[in-house]
Every structure is written in C-alpha cells, then in structure tokens.
Amino acid sequence: MGFKHKDIIALKDLSKDEIELLISTAENMREINSRDIKKVPTLRGKTIINLFYESSTRTRTSFEIAGKRLSADTVNITASTSSATKGETLLDTAKNLEAMKPDIVVMRHAVSGSHYFLAKRLSCSIINAGDGAHEHPSQGLLDMLTIKDRYGRLDGLKVAIVGDITHSRVARSDIAGFTMMGSRVFLAGPPTMMPPGVERLGNVTVCATMKEAIQDADVIIMLRIQQERQGKTLIPNTREYSRYYGLNPENLKWAKPDAMVMHPGPINRGVELSSYVADGANSHVLKQVENGVAVRMAMLYHVSGGTLVTE
Amino acid sequence: MNLLIQGGRVIDPSQGIDEVLDILVENGAVKELGKGVKAPSGTETIDASGLIVTPGLIDMHVHLRDPGHEYKEDIVSGTKAAAAGGFTSVACMPNTKPVNDNKAVTSYIIAKAKAEGSVNVFPVGSITQGSKGELLSEMGELKESGCVAVSDDGHPVTNSELMRRALEYAKGMGIMVISHAEDLSLVGAGVMNEGFVSTELGLKGIPWAAEDAATARDVYLAEFTDSPLHIAHVSTKGSLRIIRNAKARGVKVTCETAPHYFSLTDDAVRGYDTNAKMNPPLRTADDVTAVKEALKDGTIDAIATDHAPHHIDEKDLEFNEALNGIVGLETSLTLSLRLVEEGVLTLPVLVDKMACNPAKILGIDRGTLKPGSVADITVIDPKATWTVDADKLASKSKNSPFLGWEVKGAAAFTIVGGKVVYKR
Numbered sequence: 001m002g003f004k005h006k007d008i009i010a011l012k013d014l015s016k017d018e019i020e021l022l023i024s025t026a027e028n029m030r031e032i033n034s035r036d037i038k039k040v041p042t043l044r045g046k047t048i049i050n051l052f053y054e055s056s057t058r059t060r061t062s063f064e065i066a067g068k069r070l071s072a073d074t075v076n077i078t079a080s081t082s083s084a085t086k087g088e089t090l091l092d093t094a095k096n097l098e099a100m101k102p103d104i105v106v107m108r109h110a111v112s113g114s115h116y117f118l119a120k121r122l123s124c125s126i127i128n129a130g131d132g133a134h135e136h137p138s139q140g141l142l143d144m145l146t147i148k149d150r151y152g153r154l155d156g157l158k159v160a161i162v163g164d165i166t167h168s169r170v171a172r173s174d175i176a177g178f179t180m181m182g183s184r185v186f187l188a189g190p191p192t193m194m195p196p197g198v199e200r201l202g203n204v205t206v207c208a209t210m211k212e213a214i215q216d217a218d219v220i221i222m223l224r225i226q227q228e229r230q231g232k233t234l235i236p237n238t239r240e241y242s243r244y245y246g247l248n249p250e251n252l253k254w255a256k257p258d259a260m261v262m263h264p265g266p267i268n269r270g271v272e273l274s275s276y277v278a279d280g281a282n283s284h285v286l287k288q289v290e291n292g293v294a295v296r297m298a299m300l301y302h303v304s305g306g307t308l309v310t311e
Numbered sequence: 312m313n314l315l316i317q318g319g320r321v322i323d324p325s326q327g328i329d330e331v332l333d334i335l336v337e338n339g340a341v342k343e344l345g346k347g348v349k350a351p352s353g354t355e356t357i358d359a360s361g362l363i364v365t366p367g368l369i370d371m372h373v374h375l376r377d378p379g380h381e382y383k384e385d386i387v388s389g390t391k392a393a394a395a396g397g398f399t400s401v402a403c404m405p406n407t408k409p410v411n412d413n414k415a416v417t418s419y420i421i422a423k424a425k426a427e428g429s430v431n432v433f434p435v436g437s438i439t440q441g442s443k444g445e446l447l448s449e450m451g452e453l454k455e456s457g458c459v460a461v462s463d464d465g466h467p468v469t470n471s472e473l474m475r476r477a478l479e480y481a482k483g484m485g486i487m488v489i490s491h492a493e494d495l496s497l498v499g500a501g502v503m504n505e506g507f508v509s510t511e512l513g514l515k516g517i518p519w520a521a522e523d524a525a526t527a528r529d530v531y532l533a534e535f536t537d538s539p540l541h542i543a544h545v546s547t548k549g550s551l552r553i554i555r556n557a558k559a560r561g562v563k564v565t566c567e568t569a570p571h572y573f574s575l576t577d578d579a580v581r582g583y584d585t586n587a588k589m590n591p592p593l594r595t596a597d598d599v600t601a602v603k604e605a606l607k608d609g610t611i612d613a614i615a616t617d618h619a620p621h622h623i624d625e626k627d628l629e630f631n632e633a634l635n636g637i638v639g640l641e642t643s644l645t646l647s648l649r650l651v652e653e654g655v656l657t658l659p660v661l662v663d664k665m666a667c668n669p670a671k672i673l674g675i676d677r678g679t680l681k682p683g684s685v686a687d688i689t690v691i692d693p694k695a696t697w698t699v700d701a702d703k704l705a706s707k708s709k710n711s712p713f714l715g716w717e718v719k720g721a722a723a724f725t726i727v728g729g730k731v732v733y734k735r
Contacts, residue, residue: 089624089628090628090629091627091628109629110631111629111630111631111632112512112513112514112583112630112631113512113513113514113583113629113630114629114630116582116583117583117628117629117630131513132513132514132631133513133514133515134512134513134514135513166510169513172511172513195509195510195516196505196506196507196509196510196516197506197507197510197511198510200507201510201511
C-alpha cells in the first residue's frame, strides 16, 4: 500500500496499515544508517525546513540527520532566531517560508493543533515534531519500532506509561499507536497529572498506583516531569514524586525481569528514573534515539511521495 | 409617522396576550391593540399575517467595541447587526477603551447611539475603576449619566470583600450588579472546557468548577447583602443548580445564558476551530441539557448573546493565541426559535426571555406593547429559511461558529420608536 497523506500530524489520524508501513520503512532505513557512507539520493533536490518554536536537541538533530541521510537540503530555524521574536504571526512566518518553496516543513510548536492550522493553509507537507500536549508522532513511531525490535510484535504486550500524562504529547501518540497495534496500555501518575476521560483515548486503563501499572509489564515508558511547563501546584516536590512515581531497581522488580524501560528524554535523573535503571540492562533509551533517525527518514520519505533509492 | 401592523400573531407576555391582532402605532408609541383596528388615512401598513409580533427584543449583553476597538465593531455597525437580528435595544458592556467607568464615556455612547445608531443602546458601566478590581467606580454618576447596570464583564471581581462592597454600594445607588462569575486561579491557562475533548486535543482545560465556585460566592454575597445580582452567560449545570437553590431561598438573583450554550458542546472545538473559542467555554452535552432545563423551569431569566466581535487577525491564529468570543446578534433569534421547535419553550416564554425579562432586570421602560409604551416592536417570520453567511452579516466581524448553518426563523421587521429600522 502507499502512503496517502500530505502531512503527518497525529498517529490517531493514521490507520494501522499506515503505521505498519512507516515502521517497516524505518526498518529498511536502518540499513542506510549502518553504512560507512550514510547517504542515499532519495530526497535529492528537496528542501526541508525544521521550524522549531520550542527548544529541542534530539528531535531537531534527529530530523536534520534524517533529512541529510536522504540527501535533502535541510534548514533549521529556531524561535529565538526567527521573526516570531519581532511579533510575526505563525501564519505569516509560514507563508513567507512557503514562498521559498520548501517541500516539507517539520515543526515543533507549543500550541496544540497549530500543525492542523498550518496544514490547512500551506501546500507543502507538514510533519509534527511535537505540538503542545497533543501529539509527537515520530516519538510514538520510534517507541513502537524499539519495542518491535525486542519482541518482534506489538500486540498483546502490557505497556505501562508512568508520569505526567496530562502534559505529555508523547503519551497521546503512544496511546494512539500502541492501542491501535493491539498492546494493552496502563497509565499511572499523580491524579493531578491524569487528564479527564483519558481512559476513553483508545481503551487504556488508569491505575491507582504505579505498582498496578508496571506489575508484569513488558514495557515501561517513563515520562519526563516537565518542570518548565506545568505550574507549581501539581506535585509537592520532585523528592516525593520520585518516591511514588519514580522507577528504581526495587520497584522495577514488579515488572517482568527483562521488561523494557524507555524514556523520551531528556531524563531528570533521580526523579523519573534512577541512574541505575537509566543506565541498566533493562534500559532501551539510547536504542530509542537511534531508531528515531530511521523513523524520521521513513516519515520524510513517505510524505515526499518519492521512490526509495538505496543503491 | 403612523404605522398599522395588521393581522399578526401578537405575543406580549407583559399583558398575557397571544392572539391575532392589529397594532396601531402613532407618534412612536403604541396607540391601540385590537381586532379590525381602524387607522387614519395615510398610515403605513405592514401585513403581518403568518408573522409573529412581539415587544422589541432586548439583548442585555453585547460588546459594541466603541470607543477604542472600532476595527472590530462600532456603535453604527453593532446596532445595525442588532436590528438585523430583531433587537430593538442592546445593553453594551464597559470593556471599551477607555473603560466605561465615567460619565464622559457613557455620554459618548449614548450620544453616538442616538445620532447614528439603529436601535436603543443602554450602556453598562464598570463595577470598578478601569475594571481593574481595585476601587469602586462612581456608580452614582454612572447611573445618572444613563448606565443601566454595572459589570466588570470579561473580568471577575476577584476580591470577595470588594464584591461585597460593590453589591452594597450599588444597592444604595439603585443600580444592579452583573457578575462575570469565574475563578481565575482555577481557569489558569485554560482555553476550552476541561473534559474528554480537551484531553484528546491536548488543550489546557477550564474546569466547570471555575464557574460554579465563583457563582456560589457571588450568590452568597448577594444573599448576605440582600442586593440584586445578575449572573452573566451561565454555562454549567452546577451554576444553574446554585442559582435555582438561591432563587428558592428568595435571593434576588437573576441570570442569562447565550444561544451557543444551548446550541453547541465542546465537540465544536475539534479541529481547533477558534470560532468555537469563548469564555465561558462551550461545555458538555450534560450542561446543554441542564441549560435547557433551566430555561424551561425559569431558573434562566434571559437569553443574551454576549456578542463579542473580533477581527479575523485575532481569530485566525493558533488556538491558544486566539481571542475569546463570537458574534451573536444576528443568529440569536433563529437559534432560540429552535428551542420552541424542540418543545423546550413556548413562544410566549421565549419572548419573555428575549424581551420582557431583560427590560425588567435592567429596569428600562421597554419589553411591552401596552398602549402608551414606546413602539419598539419585532415582527418575526418563523418560516423564513436562510444560511448564516459571513458576507451577509451586518457586524464588522464574522467570528461565528454558526457560519454555513441552514436555519429557520428571522426578523421580518424591526421597529424602534415606531420607525422601521430593519426590513428583511
């Protein structure tokens, strides 16, 4: 099957087949990343703009590397250097960029839904690199790929997602993707970080305690406490948070012995994850980062509608 | 000029009238109601057969944006929109620039409306100076200059002590306080109703408790001070329960809702449509049901629009950045008539909520067709079908979630002081 979307904004907008296609394409892309010369001409002549209104290291770099490995010309714009600081509206910025004829705009923006806003108005492809607390589809895809690497499948697995669900775009993409692929998703976190009606987002179970969520889990995804994003009213402090919702070698024993531990990064060490777990045998955090490049190559490739040339 | 409105179904709850009658208007006042009314020769006649004739509709909650934000709306365009919507009077909120907290602004609004407006304009002054919530405004002078109520609409009076004093002071001056009931600390950075839809869209929610908690405080302060209080744009089940209980205890509280709160739910925000962004936010189906029940049982006294024009540049933005509010003057009547179609309200009760009660609450000599009263009359064509079209709205702004809706029922004639100011 082919990929029919101009844009990739949310995993919940994609079908199971489309998600499988993106993951299997990413599996193929990985071969390119292991070569000596990590470059194919697939997107030669295409221009990709990475428009980042929020700070980011791994996602922006990962998209940039993904574009370059496919031979696209990539340009990075960050909010602090853009005309947004001069009061230009998002729409004007985008229209001006479009006048320069990019093929793909990869955007991160703090406002949920801003990608839909742009996609409706621009003819080039839009890829969501994170919008507010809505979705982060490339993260969802790389999480799925990383789990598939380990278990060879996604269906029937018990996946626990722990932490600030309310403010997490990663959680929303993961929930959409995992439940579509047949995983069972269990959520845990302080009630102040659990959004209303979340169990209706694709049949997930909200657990009262972290133990309930990670008991016998195959996968544990720990979310970052976004200290910069949330107000000060949600938790008393990180000390108590880590005591009840942090993952350490002791409570990791509740999960299956070889359970995968994942984290979208950057990690607040000692808060969500103790360093023993973050750097331990169960951790797949760096594998996630590695898979991120392949997944983003697959996304760029499919929205550009090109032919995969690997010679 | 004289006018004879012939053979319409006259509905005037102020006199308990609902029958086919003629109305004779002479020198801007209602002269006679009856069957087979004879008019002097030369009297202009409106054939109202098949139409509904009511006291002129009154919208007790609009924003005319004049002075200060005339690029969104002004007194001329806003009152034209009112006339097109069947309204003969509007009460305009004080969040102009400068804020209507003094005689100069009130007088400007009244003078401009008299000279250039299509309908009557009754200004609402602010509760506090500059609507800053710090010092009481000069309510005595505001009333003397022509203000019919005071409100810091758009902003709650957050300081409970100040709200208490405002209610006491206003009572002494014989002017009513209209409360914008919202607990800002609960609202935080919220941009839509908090619930499943906000969870799915990843937008920061505003809990219903933000409205309920503030409504409860203001109702208790009204009870404590024994002062009349009107709660603006009520949208939640909980607030309505609080108001219903208070009314049963004899508290002098009245309230209004707006057509969008009985026509839409927060589902309308899906797709991040900024025309569905308003304050209070669109709520759930449960709240819509509660609003309809409260309209039916009389807990809600009036239907007002909270007509809030915004320029396209203020709405065509990322959801969080867009301003709150929608235009409502030209869709209020047709949306409200759906309540009659659905069997929620009878036509006379609807007229009560759109004409008689607003006049009573504001204490203005309107909302009746009693002989001798000012001839402010709305003639409604209940069968007219039309499409809400941005290009045809008289308002300068087009921020409506109802654009494209096929609707039924419209004002056929709007008559102010015996003069036809709008004809469909």
